[in-house]
Amino acid sequence: MNVSYKKLWKLLIDRDLKKKDLEQMANVSHYTINKLTHGDNVTTDVLGRICKALDVVMDDIMEFIDE
Secondary structure (H helix, E strand, C coil): CEEECHHHHHHHHHCCCCHHHHHHHHCCCHHHHHHHHCCCCCCHHHHHHHHHHHCCCHHHCCEEECC
């Protein structure tokens, strides 16, 4: 089972934010954003910080997909 972060990228577009903005808002590294971009695993701590920064829940930024 894989994870898709397409919802996160759409949310950033809708809010007129860039990945660099998210890095600063959620206090995460460029490396971590790169991992998200490629659909790699990140910790729940990172996902929690992103959710808090954007005032959303996990379902708003990610989904599990079967491939």
